[in-house]
Amino acid sequence: MKNTILLVEDEKGLADSLATELGFEDYNVISASDGLAAVEEFQKNKETIDLILLDWMLPKLDGLGVLRRIRKESQVPVIMLTARNYIGDKVAGLDGGADDYITKPFEIEELLARIRVAIRRVEKQENHQAELYQLDDLTLNIKTHQVFRDDEKIQLTQREFDLLKTLFEHENEVLTRDDILDLVWGKDFLGQTNIVDVYIRLLRNKINDNHKDEQLIKTIRGVGYSLSKEK
Ligand code: CA
Numbered sequence: 001m002k003n004t005i006l007l008v009e010d011e012k013g014l015a016d017s018l019a020t021e022l023g024f025e026d027y028n029v030i031s032a033s034d035g036l037a038a039v040e041e042f043q044k045n046k047e048t049i050d051l052i053l054l055d056w057m058l059p060k061l062d063g064l065g066v067l068r069r070i071r072k073e074s075q076v077p078v079i080m081l082t083a084r085n086y087i088g089d090k091v092a093g094l095d096g097g098a099d100d101y102i103t104k105p106f107e108i109e110e111l112l113a114r115i116r117v118a119i120r121r122v123e124k125q126e127n128h129q130a131e132l133y134q135l136d137d138l139t140l141n142i143k144t145h146q147v148f149r150d151d152e153k154i155q156l157t158q159r160e161f162d163l164l165k166t167l168f169e170h171e172n173e174v175l176t177r178d179d180i181l182d183l184v185w186g187k188d189f190l191g192q193t194n195i196v197d198v199y200i201r202l203l204r205n206k207i208n209d210n211h212k213d214e215q216l217i218k219t220i221r222g223v224g225y226s227l228s229k230e231k
Contacts, residue, residue: 003050003119004028008038008066009081010058014104018053021108027115035061039069049076050119053111056082056093064096071097077118079111133168135216136229138207140168149207159184160203167217167227176224200225 005022009015010033019029030045032038035058042049052070056063067078080093080101093101099118102111133140139148140161147154147164156164166183167175175183177193185195200217209215218226 002026002028004030004045004048005115006030006032006038006041006045006049006052008032008035008053008058008063009055010034011055018108018111021112025112034059035063035066038066042070042074046074046076050122051115052076052078053115054078054080054098056080064092067093067096067098077122079114079118081106133165133171135168135171135227136214138216140164147207152208154206154208156203156206159199160206163199163203164207164227167225170227172226172228172230174220174223174226179224196225 005027007015007018007022007029009018009031012033015031015033019031022029028048030041030049032041037060038052038054038058039061042052054063054066058066061069063080063082067080070076070078077099078097080098081104082093082101083104099121100114102114131141131143133142137150141147142165145161147156147161162184163180166180170179177196180196181189181193184199185191200219204210204215204217207216209217214229216227216229218228218230220226
């Protein structure tokens with residue numbers, strides 16, 4: 001999948017050439033030429049933006065102002081472009097939550113390398129987060145396909161594993177039987193929703209949830225199920 005970069009730069013010549021170079025490298029580029037437009041584009045596209053290239057000196061709202069607004073709601077990587085090689089700016093940018101900065105004029109190759117590093121760092125974190133789920137003494141490892149409770153390895157069928165993984169993915173949320181059917185059995189499943197109750201019972205037995213002081217898989221009466229530690 002292509003990565004998307006929000007490019008915030010008011011110097012048209014530089015903005016155009018950067019957009020072209022980034023396009024060559026197979027990034028999707030969203031452009032903004034002032035600070036307020038940058039915040040607006042970010043709000044509209046925050047689900048798809050993987051990185052922001054943010055100029056420091058901008059009309060309407062400067063780069064630091066943009067950065068502060070974005071950091072209120074997102075940890076998306078931000079690389080600041082600064083025209084001045086002034087240490088105070090760098091410190092302010094990094095304090096404001098920038099991940100990196102590059103001083104103009106710069107070599108495009110250096111900028112591209114820094115972009116790759118910043119995006120890879122996030123992808124690594126995301127992969128790592130998604131590999132191992134843990135709640136109390138129950139763990140599920142997606143890569144090795146193993147489940148442990150109290151250091152004891154638990155054998156699950158594929159369906160039971162998928163069910164537990166789905167509950168972990170929605171930890172602390174309440175899933176209805178229909179939600180679980182869609183997520184684990186798929187939207188085309190034509191059987192009855194009580195299959196969910198059957199599988200929850202199987203899963204609870206296997207992970208020894210019935211013999212604990214506190215069950216991790218909770219029945220939310222009249223609604224569905226939730227994996228959580230909350231009482
Ligand atoms: Ca500028």
